[in-house]
Amino acid sequence: MTTAISVKNIGKQYKIGAAESKFRYNMLRDVIVDTFSAPIRLAKAMIGKSDRRQNQNYVWALKDVSFDLEEGRVLGIVGRNGAGKSTLLKILSRVTEPTVGTVSVRGRVGSLLEVGTGFHPELTGRENIYMNGAILGMRRAEIDSKFDEIVDFSEVTQYIDTPVKRYSSGMYLRLAFAVAAHLEPEILVVDEVLAVGDAEFQKKCLGKMGDVAQQGRTVLFVSHNMSAILRLTQEAIVLNKGQMLMRGPTQEAVDFYLSSGQAQAGQRVWEAEDVPAASAPFRPTSLKVMNKSGKAVDTVRSTEPVTVEFEYQLDAPVTGLRVGMYLSTMRGEYVLTSFDTDAPDLFERFDSRKAGRYISRAEIPADIFNEGRYTIGVNASSFGVRRYFMDENAIAFNVDITGAPGTQWPEPRVGPVRPRLAWNIEKIGD
Amino acid sequence: MIETTKHEPNTIYIKPSKGLAALNLRDLWVYRELIFFMVWRDVKVKYKQTLLGMAWAVIQPVMTMLIFTFLFDRVAKLPTEGIPYPVFSFTALLPWGLFVVALNQGSRSLVAHNNMVTKIYFPRLILPMSAVFSGLVDFAIAFVILVILMLYYHVTPAWNLLWTLPLFLLLAIVTALGVALWLSAINVQYRDVNQALPFLTQFWLFATPVAYSASVISEKWQVLYFLNPMAGVVNGFRWSLLGIGNGPDITLWVSTGISILIFISGLFYFRSMEKTFADTI
Numbered sequence: 001m002t003t004a005i006s007v008k009n010i011g012k013q014y015k016i017g018a019a020e021s022k023f024r025y026n027m028l029r030d031v032i033v034d035t036f037s038a039p040i041r042l043a044k045a046m047i048g049k050s051d052r053r054q055n056q057n058y059v060w061a062l063k064d065v066s067f068d069l070e071e072g073r074v075l076g077i078v079g080r081n082g083a084g085k086s087t088l089l090k091i092l093s094r095v096t097e098p099t100v101g102t103v104s105v106r107g108r109v110g111s112l113l114e115v116g117t118g119f120h121p122e123l124t125g126r127e128n129i130y131m132n133g134a135i136l137g138m139r140r141a142e143i144d145s146k147f148d149e150i151v152d153f154s155e156v157t158q159y160i161d162t163p164v165k166r167y168s169s170g171m172y173l174r175l176a177f178a179v180a181a182h183l184e185p186e187i188l189v190v191d192e193v194l195a196v197g198d199a200e201f202q203k204k205c206l207g208k209m210g211d212v213a214q215q216g217r218t219v220l221f222v223s224h225n226m227s228a229i230l231r232l233t234q235e236a237i238v239l240n241k242g243q244m245l246m247r248g249p250t251q252e253a254v255d256f257y258l259s260s261g262q263a264q265a266g267q268r269v270w271e272a273e274d275v276p277a278a279s280a281p282f283r284p285t286s287l288k289v290m291n292k293s294g295k296a297v298d299t300v301r302s303t304e305p306v307t308v309e310f311e312y313q314l315d316a317p318v319t320g321l322r323v324g325m326y327l328s329t330m331r332g333e334y335v336l337t338s339f340d341t342d343a344p345d346l347f348e349r350f351d352s353r354k355a356g357r358y359i360s361r362a363e364i365p366a367d368i369f370n371e372g373r374y375t376i377g378v379n380a381s382s383f384g385v386r387r388y389f390m391d392e393n394a395i396a397f398n399v400d401i402t403g404a405p406g407t408q409w410p411e412p413r414v415g416p417v418r419p420r421l422a423w424n425i426e427k428i429g430d
Numbered sequence: 431m432i433e434t435t436k437h438e439p440n441t442i443y444i445k446p447s448k449g450l451a452a453l454n455l456r457d458l459w460v461y462r463e464l465i466f467f468m469v470w471r472d473v474k475v476k477y478k479q480t481l482l483g484m485a486w487a488v489i490q491p492v493m494t495m496l497i498f499t500f501l502f503d504r505v506a507k508l509p510t511e512g513i514p515y516p517v518f519s520f521t522a523l524l525p526w527g528l529f530v531v532a533l534n535q536g537s538r539s540l541v542a543h544n545n546m547v548t549k550i551y552f553p554r555l556i557l558p559m560s561a562v563f564s565g566l567v568d569f570a571i572a573f574v575i576l577v578i579l580m581l582y583y584h585v586t587p588a589w590n591l592l593w594t595l596p597l598f599l600l601l602a603i604v605t606a607l608g609v610a611l612w613l614s615a616i617n618v619q620y621r622d623v624n625q626a627l628p629f630l631t632q633f634w635l636f637a638t639p640v641a642y643s644a645s646v647i648s649e650k651w652q653v654l655y656f657l658n659p660m661a662g663v664v665n666g667f668r669w670s671l672l673g674i675g676n677g678p679d680i681t682l683w684v685s686t687g688i689s690i691l692i693f694i695s696g697l698f699y700f701r702s703m704e705k706t707f708a709d710t711i
Contacts, residue, residue: 014709090708094444094551097705103444109551117549120471122478127471134467135552137460 107186536610
């Protein structure tokens, strides 16, 4: 086997806080001083004697990451927001340079970092296919030969000579993905494109990616969708805060990822630096999964109620806030979605919340879960206004089914729920 | 940096670049079709949803020429070395128009395409290059107008324009591209460029013999005056097309030298900043 990608100790450092310090004026004096020193600063920066380095913080978005990937393999990359996944893909697709380390890549890299880059609204679908193809590094002859295939795949055949500004967003997206998907690079880098489009089209995209892998090409796949990762990849690496925590068979890596970030069993804590600035004024502090006796635990019993407790801080009053959870299985199938203001009386009473610390607590009744591992994603939003915070894999927990219905038969049961149903058996004849 | 890895074909080595980055012209060649498509797109999109369409490519320089004719010929009565003023100024407006496109579109090219810069790899040089080249289309249209003007005013061109004009056009492109390289790269980090552009364009127009003849500049200031590379380009166009002026002399060499200096240094500045474009844009 030949190595398609070889990553050696790469790291990427970013400046942070540059913009903030620039706008953090407290006094008029600062503004005046800054205005007059601006040309001097500019001159200094131009000749490379920048004084910016001193008052700026640097952060490693990616640090000391190494791995080799053989040709024809599909590697999944999982990690929370800000773990360095996108930075890694950007380095591999040569959008940005690493600060340290080297990468050698064998063959053409096609990236689906952002489909439709370079699309111009005034150009027709046909013109955009050529334009976008050229941007992605395709030769004109190559586009010519694949043109019909691309148009077929995108399902916009009859609008192909219409300017894309008249397209629906779905059509636009399909066309964009179709061009990128037909690039046929030796190495394909995919980042979350599957999060867009309707279900039907997503299926088609997943199929296309499966084909790519089957043809023996190398694929790097980043997604928050664990079921897609499990389905499409054999191996995965887990990134956290820019570092590679592990690499292993996908199932193991996904398991590891879902249980990481828990300070102790059954509890997830957010430090100030874990929370994106864009979440303000919402600031999560902790999330607990607790058993009947109120203890945070990693494993709960199916036959007992489970309490989910989400603690957060509001730094300013928020109107229409709803805080809630998505519960899903390890495979990414959703089990339920629930918000703290679902009940009409709470909905009215908490129409707006003052600044302060809050706990939103929910009790999930006994006899809900089947055996296995579940994840809770949390979400804080004002419906139709803004989403403040979201973490799709905030915490994970196991369910033990001792004493649950049907455990007299030692066999696994399909389906994420295992309710105690009121069966009734009647003899209705001889 | 010592390269220890054995180089294989089709293998790309990604590592932090040190010092002055190599120009990597091979990549530019691989992506040559993209330049064509970018220019084609610019031209195609430029006059979309306008009533007059391509006619704007004619109207813009002609209107400028008419205004100049009124102000500097009728009112100020500037000397034109025996050439009818409309032809005199229009000849200069050809390279000047190309330069203005480069200055404006070129300087903004990276920032305007920031979604491309932050999402995919391609040689970034393509952006300012295609901005400058798309100015050539307007240049070609304006050139036709100039031919018509020259026929109308019975101005006979100098015989040697067949080889001198392409050379001066090349000089115009090199100058325009050089300035575009510098400004586009600076603009990525300091958007001050955007603010300075209108003023810079205006100032540069006055510092260039577009509306007036370079001969009005007194002898002792000539060399200093021709530190402006566009002065050399414009004078060259007039000499080549209309046969006026001195032809290649010290002033032209000064201008050409500055052009090449700006171009080469721009190329290296651009390349050395290129690695940070995606991060700072």
